[in-house]
Amino acid sequence: MARNLGAHVVxxxxxxxxxxFARRHGAGGGVIYPCVAPEDRREVATVLKNSVGTRGADVVIDPVGGWLSETAIRCLAEGGRYLVLGFTGGIPSLPLNLPxxxxxxxxxxxxxxxLLQQGPxxxxxxxxxxxxxxxGILSPGITAEFSLHDGGKAIRxxxxxxxxxxxVVRI
Structure with a gap:
């Protein structure tokens, strides 16, 4: 979606x-952040910063949270926006001096x-x-479908x- 709105997506x-998968669906670049030990996180931060260039990212959309959140906010351009969508990787702690x-x-x-406040x-x-x-501009990227009976497999x-x-779980 971001690419359709003119963004360069990493x-x-x-x-x-x-x-x-993300590249096939429009991302212009990608960074792999394996599950790393705390002492290796600086390397991941360097790779991420290099991927967004010296200016930094205008927007970071973070559905994961966790330890990478601080790195992501450090990659923002001045005046950028950091959007918190979730925290499946853990609830992040952000030093409030960064914003x-x-x-x-x-x-x-x-x-x-x-939805409740901005229905229209x-x-x-x-x-x-x-x-x-x-x-055909946007593809939902469905890679697995289950019946409701097999919904537990989807959750797993x-x-x-x-x-x-x-x-997707079909009902």
């Missing part, structure tokens, strides 16, 4: 398979709240996404962090 994922030094925004994105905007966004899908894939793309 995907960060835990495996080459996941980064390649001050970067003059950046840290925004929590809660779709339910947006949500409807317009949904229509635009459906149009992109119909026109997600819990084990083996999902690549969307995992």
């Amino acid at each position: 995907a960060a994922a835990s495996s080459e398979e996941k980064v390649n 001050l030094l970067k003059n950046c925004d840290v925004l929590g994105i809660n779709w339910r709240t947006f 905007r949500n409807d317009a966004n949904r229509r635009e996404l459906h149009r992109w899908y119909r026109e 894939i997600l819990a084990d962090r083996n999902a690549v793309g969307k995992v």
Whole structure:
């Protein structure tokens, strides 16, 4: 979606398979961050910073959280935006001097709240996404489908962090 809005997307994922999936779906670059020991995290930070260039990223969309969040916010350009979508990798602790030094925004994105408070905007966004899908501009990237009866298998894939793309349970 970000690419369709004009962004250069750099995907960060835990495996080459996941980064390649992101590239097939529009990411211009990718960084693999394996599960690393704390002493190796500086190397991951260097790779991530190099991937966004000297200016830094205008926007970081973080659905994972965890230890990489601080690295990601350090990669922001001055005046950038750091969007918190989730914390499947753990609840991050961010030094609050970073938003001050970067003059950046840290925004929590809660779709339910947006839906309740911004219903008409949500409807317009949904229509635009459906149009992109119909026109072949956007692909949901479904890689696994399960019946409701086999929903537990879908949950296991997600819990084990083996999902690549969307995992769908049909009801």
